[in-house]
Amino acid sequence: MADAVETSAPIEPRAASDVKGWEAEADVVIVGYGCAGASAAIAARESGVDVLIVERTGAGGGASSMAGGEIYLGGGTPVQKACGFDDTPQAMFDFLMAATGPGPNEAKLSVYCDKSVEHFEWLVECGVVFKPTFYAAPCWEPPTDDGLVYTGGENAWPFSEIAPPAPRGHIPQMQNKRLMEKSGGWMLMKHLSATAEGAGASVMTDARVAKLVVDAGGRVVGTIARRFGEEIAIRARRGVILASGGFAANPDMVSRHAPRIAGQMVLGTDGDDGTSIRLGQGLGAAVAHLEASEAALPSVPSLVYPSLLVNEHGQRFINEDTYCGRIGQAAVFHQQAKCSLVLDEEIFESVPEADRWGARPTWVCATVEELEAEMGLPSGALQATVELYNRHAADGHDPVFHKRPEYLRPLKSPYGGVQLTGLPYAVFTLGGLVTTVNGEVVGPGGLPIQGLFAAGRATSGIPSWGYASGTSLGDGTFFGRRAGWAAAAVPG
Template sequence: MWRSVVSSSERTLRMADPTVRPISAADITTWDYEADVVVAGYGIAGVTAAIEAARAGAEVLVLERTGGWGGAASLAGGFIYLGGGTPLQKACGFEDSVENMKTFMKAALGPGTDDTKIDAYCEGSVDHYNWLVDAGVPFKESFWGQPGWEPPYDDGLMYSGGENAAPFNALVDPAPRGHVPQMSEKKTGEQGGGYMLMKPLVETAEKLGVRAEYDLRVQTLVVDGDRVVGVVAKRYGKDVAIRARKGVVLAMGSFAYNNEMVRSNAPRIFGHPAASIEAHDGRAIQIGQALGADTAHMDATEVAFFCDPQLMVRGILVNGRGQRYIPEDTYPGRIGQATLFQQDNQAFLVIDEAAYDEGMNAESSSAQLRAQPTWVAETVEELEAEMGLPAGSLQSTVDLYNRHAAEGSDPVLGKKSEWVKPIVGPFAAIDLRGRTGGFTLGGLKTTVDSEVLHVSGAPIPGLFAAGRCTSGVCAGGYASGTSLGDGSFFGRRAGISAAR
């Protein structure tokens, strides 16, 4: 079908993968499939790109490496980060503004955010919500206000990024922006709100005439001069060539399951992928790089913290020196990042018996993350010794916390007064060391119109990308919903751009 020339020096590089190199269109003898726009990946970025390209009049073909649509999105909790005054926010009694949303995202998702992308995302957020609703995505007009990773029921709105916790609640007026598609009988990791996001979008794409081919694993790009004109994929070991008459959209996910890429770029989560799928092997990034594409924030990662927030808010989190380091009522992903990045993955939850019992009986979407106490003692001094902490360290931490908690305040870290109570005996501690995992946030550098940028700064003709294979609105920090929100928002723009 084509020829590939590999030098002898290249053959000696065992770690090199020559199959990511682009192939000249002149070397393709037969095109197995053709379409105006070819979309690689049928997750959230792929389906929204397909819809918009089809609405723009393009013939669209989606290539999916697995046997069905969905990707990581269909297994996710389903948060879409939206704000600026969406109809759902208003229905639940919350006011929000585009400027407040921008301020929060630039503060919480940095350092080094792409402010042009965040501005576009926030300014288009209400329209994006309406677009999703028009495509059949259901949202229940109810708010879940308890701590947690996601609502345990079918509520449509929740705080999902620490907006109502210190330090952000003093920066701008907080508003919940975690929008969740309505889903009954949710099973986390199997069928959550993400399924009810993907299902109506795929149905919308199918009604528009979008075609899909499954079990096709994209290998590399096909170029005609400096323009991308197709892809080469494999199906059951056979090479398949697919021509794109107008453009190719890469929407193939992150590199969380590519050990070499993680080791090289984001080593702190090496060996601990979470909230991702094995199909996220970084191939889209590699084939883009082989064409000279630029990347950004390849070291950035989301970090999950494996403890039920209903327990965390009722105790205090301390590090390996017995000191508090973060308000316990903030977004648990923010706790995960602080624990892994700043505390050497060392964390313990100190809690008293009454608070522990209350937390264990609270409604939660993550009851599976609850744990029995590792140590129990009648005094803080005894607990400190059993935990192996420096003498006096935990005692001074609890004394200081209790002194202010007696007045319902936390001037040290700013935990909200509703969760601030003195810790009284008997005491317990849960060992949370190493209880983190995550996925990568960096990827191909793109414009606000989802054009993939060459290292020279110019767009690569015919190549577009969206979703977790790109560097989106998150540069370092994270809020639940920014992956599905970013992927769907810029996926739409990728489809529009490619159809041109």
């Protein structure tokens, strides 16, 4: 318990009067070199101030460079238009208001949607290429170099009734992807890093920021980092931008703030240890939605969509044809991560073996009654679920969860069940520092903390609670830029 307090507690700042001298300085000092930090650096350089990115690893990239690269953009981007999809900022806003709640951040969503096409153009100016082709099959991320995909269940119930659907997952073009290792996120970071450094941003690697430095008036004027066993003080003449990621890799913070995801698979790096959040808290910063997390269902969408997903009571709990990250959140937060897929041989065989990611039926039975018994479900429960589903699926309807007709078909013998309970959900945290639309960290009394800004998964942003893939890279790059402009505008 003592450790828990030590590693999840706010980090108190150091007084500037206790700093003997500055080993480095810049107008804007950025903590962390992922997509948020790189975008902030580019924006601050656009404003003509000097920038130092301080990165704890040897090269930066962070979780951003591991990502699939889906960036949530819309409102009528050239790629959407080329692929034949109509979209508007209003439709994008309406979808995100519904999908990212409870507690969506209306102010951030409004500016994010209004300026999404401009943000797309900025990414293109940074060298990111988006191939104007659409990948239609259900997937986590396209294995191809296609540039557009559905990533949030926009075309599935209930969202299809809330806002005109459009795909908004934009992916940097890349050949020979290695999913979850070197994919679109790596390509995004390649271009953002080249742009930031090409514009003159300096990078100090192998330096782990451990403290903020504040002057007598409470304004943030620098950081203290550990580098090769030494402590160094870095002065920030205008501002410090915290962009060191979320806290999924800090077990103490997870058990304290997001216990539902404790023990699940961390989708990120060791740097996701919550340092930025704790540094902000040390100055009284407000935090929001710390319990929220992305949670990827441990299965593949092409198998899940046409199947039934049942909880430990043998009951469906969501339409299976929606975004599998949404399904994962429903399973983790509302079903104790206990669920199974129920399918038939035809569904299983319809997905090529290479695309099943190793999934195999745990149980195979001639009747639903037998399957139910094998799965240890209450007698009659699964039979009732399948009977109801099959009866309406035969007419192309799903009156309970409104699955689209294209994924509806009565299941038939032989039946199978795939045990998902006990498999790891890939998670990263969504909650963090409360920031204004300009990246200012909100402190006591709701006022910005002078000299302190933040962006990316260190903050609570576009994915306040509900997640759509692409909202993390989208939010990190978009609000990273705004934090960069705002920090650069502080009088030096």
